[in-house]
Amino acid sequence: MAAILEINNLFKSYGAMEILKDINVSIDEGDFLVLVGPSGCGKSTLLNCIAGLEPVNGGQIAIGGKDMTNVSPKDRDIAMVFQSYALYPTMTVAKNITFGMKVRGIAQSVQDEKLAYVAQQLQIEPLLKRKPGQLSGGQRQRVAMGRALVRDPKLFLFDEPLSNLDAKLRVEMRTEIKALHQRLGASMVYVTHDQIEAMTLATKIVVMKAGIIQQIGTPAEIYNRPANLFVADFMGSPAMNLIPAKARSNGTSTEIEITRKDGAPIILTDTKNRDLPEDVILGVRPEDIADAAARGGPDSQEAECVIDIVEPAGADTFAVMQLGGKHVTARLHAETTATAGVAQRLAVDLGKVSYFSPSTGLRLN
Structure with missing residues (x-):
């Protein structure tokens, strides 16, 4: 044509x-x-x-x-x-x-x-x-x-x-x-x-x-x-979360380390992306961070996060926390038990994440 x-x-x-x-x-x-x-x-x-x-x-x-x-x-x-x-x-x-x-x-x-x-x-x-x-x-x-x-x-x-x-x-x-x-x-x-x-x-x-x-x-x-x-x-509303992180490959998988405001860093294990540089920006959509109880699946990784702000928005509830020195938004169900000031177990869908170079801004995966 x-x-x-x-x-x-x-x-x-x-x-x-x-x-x-x-x-x-x-x-x-x-x-x-x-x-x-x-x-x-x-x-x-x-x-x-x-x-x-x-x-x-x-x-x-x-x-x-x-x-x-x-x-x-x-x-x-x-x-x-x-x-x-x-x-x-x-x-x-x-x-x-x-x-x-x-x-x-x-x-x-x-x-x-x-x-x-x-x-x-x-x-x-x-x-x-x-x-x-x-x-x-x-x-x-x-x-x-x-x-x-x-x-x-x-x-x-x-x-x-x-x-x-x-x-x-x-x-x-x-x-x-x-x-x-x-x-x-x-x-x-x-x-x-x-x-x-x-x-x-x-x-x-x-x-x-x-x-x-x-x-x-x-x-x-x-x-x-x-x-x-x-x-x-x-593109996206709310926008994609862009979180500075460290990547360490061990041959079969890559450990993604994200600093937290309080406590030890979060370590996520990515089995699909193995050739990442040490410094990356992890891109994750708000809907790909869910309550751990509501999200299972082969690429799901769980972590404890302290919620700073909870914003009910009808069908969704937005939970805001600090990871990697940035405000990170999760799009949770309206029935979520997330409470401001309290740690919540959340699941990140690593099958849908993007990685970017901090120096060039270009996609890496």
Whole structure:
């Protein structure tokens, strides 16, 4: 299958300041690519380069197998949905959605047909006669999406489309966009700084920092096998615990030593990772630290830990302790007996841990 979007060796700078550095990404038809990273990492600039709204300083952008690097935005066969909705306030919802088709001289019957289809897909039929000022934020976002959908483009581009909505509505709209992608099988590129949004929507995630791609992968790959400390810390809520530790191999296994605030160090025995340097950073997700009574299994290792803080959170209870000089969070069941100031026997799933180099930050296993 030919890539619907292919970006090769892309560079973008403003004067001496490099914004994007050697970007290489490709997606197949029907993929949902999410560009994620902190503010200022270059993700929106990259989206604007794909759209043709920003010229590039080097490299190539191909859409549907055609070189679009220097082609104007209107000839790229893309549709863009902005954070600000960008609706015409004096036009009805129906006219906002069909305006682009009217400008291009598309027959009224085709306009009506596409409008009816899109209104049904987005469940906005009752809103068609209203003006944008009479709509809620979520309804406006649907109209902006409708305007993109009637174009039936090769590529949909979304620039933080949900960031103006409140938390509950964001979750609803996220589900809606995911369902829409599944129904249409459309190819989408989506920018967000919200890693939960990235994990739930994407078929492929690009994690960016300071204009450089840190990792490309499926949500599961990014979450379970982060390429470096930045990705490990950025993706996941709560974030992955990153604990300084010492590793000592004895040929058949590796002893992982972690200092404790009180008492002797914790020693865990890892039988799978045998070639680790002495100094490592142990990465373990909060859900991979459980009450010992609730967790068994071949890779489970138990240790006594003094709990500093207990945070009930409905279905989960978060327990915070100090290990390796860092605050470490465990995601425990709501029924846990964990109590602040008291030692609790916890189990770490060593089958799911990551190891990183303290000097380079890169993954070691």
